Amino acid sequence: MKGASYQRFPKVKIRELKDDYCKFELRDTDASMANALRRVMIAEVPTIAIDLVEIEVNSSVLNDEFIAHRLGLIPLTSERAMSMRFSRDCDACDGDGQCEFCSVEFHLRAKCINDQTLDVTSKDLYSSDHTVVPVDFSDSGSAMDTPEQRGIIIVKLRRGQELRLRAIARKGIGKDHAKWSPAATVTFMYEPEIHINEDMMETLSLKEKSDWVESSPTKVFGIDPDSQQVR
Numbered sequence: 001m002k003g004a005s006y007q008r009f010p011k012v013k014i015r016e017l018k019d020d021y022c023k024f025e026l027r028d029t030d031a032s033m034a035n036a037l038r039r040v041m042i043a044e045v046p047t048i049a050i051d052l053v054e055i056e057v058n059s060s061v062l063n064d065e066f067i068a069h070r071l072g073l074i075p076l077t078s079e080r081a082m083s084m085r086f087s088r089d090c091d092a093c094d095g096d097g098q099c100e101f102c103s104v105e106f107h108l109r110a111k112c113i114n115d116q117t118l119d120v121t122s123k124d125l126y127s128s129d130h131t132v133v134p135v136d137f138s139d140s141g142s143a144m145d146t147p148e149q150r151g152i153i154i155v156k157l158r159r160g161q162e163l164r165l166r167a168i169a170r171k172g173i174g175k176d177h178a179k180w181s182p183a184a185t186v187t188f189m190y191e192p193e194i195h196i197n198e199d200m201m202e203t204l205s206l207k208e209k210s211d212w213v214e215s216s217p218t219k220v221f222g223i224d225p226d227s228q229q230v231r
Contacts, residue, residue, distance in 0.1 A: 008033065020137075025191070034188045041186045043174040047078040048104065048132055050179075051087075052097070052168040059161045070154050071167055072179045074122050075135040084171045097170055104132040106167040112157035120163055121151030132169060194220070201230055 010029035016022070026034055053068035060067070087097030097103055105128040112118040122134035134151065155163060174181030204212065206223075209230055213221045224231050 026188070031188075031190075038186045038188055041183050042181055045182045046081045046084075046171050046173050047180050047182045048076045048081050048084070048169050048171055049177075050074065050076070050106065050167045051170040051172065054166045056164040056166065057162050058165070060155045060157055060163055061161075062155050067155060067163070067165070071125075071165075072177075074125075074152055074154075076169060077131065077133055077135060078182070080129070080131050081171050086172070087170045098168055102170060104129045104169040106169060107165070108154075108167070109164050110157060111162040112159050115159055118157040119150060120154045120157060122154065123151035124154070125167070196221075196230060 008029050010033055011027045013025040013027070014022070015025055026037070050071045053064075053071055055064045055067070058064055058067065062070075085092075085102040087093075087102045088095055090097065090099060090102035092101045093099035098105075106125045108120070108125050110118065110120045110124055125134055127133050136151075157163065172180035201209070206228055209223055209228070213219075213223055213230060221230055223229070
């Protein structure tokens, strides 16, 4: 249609925001915009993840490829991701992906020297850049020694077993590999708009209004104590 405009001005309202969780409301648009945002969050937001592993010593029960795969899935803090270069586009190292502009180097050295099983975790990874480290899921205010405070387990070592390796973390997006996806899951759902028929509501007694409010499983309605109106 001539002169028709399909321009939209969606509005976003943050409902809940935590370090590892976000819930927001998207208005004045349609499902295509919501789905586009969902896909971008999963596959287009750049992060940093371990992409190359060089095993020096591995006498654990897990083979080299298994450990390399586990290292790649350890989430890393990625505030620096926007300023880093993609290794394929880096002219400082001719695309080798091992320079300070497009990579971060990690080292891990662990050896079990007693009869107690040694848990090698993400906290045993030492980074060359203090801004890119494994994500810490522990609660700093908790005094108890929980599994989260010990980090993500990479492998368990018994007496005499050793693991030494060098790892290179690079910038990437979830479209290339799931290890670069910044979100575990992103979902959206329609939120209905409910309009109360005020004229019919006025015909109900206070007890009937209370029963109607209580019948809602999500308890989205309430009764104003002053006006005794359903809100």
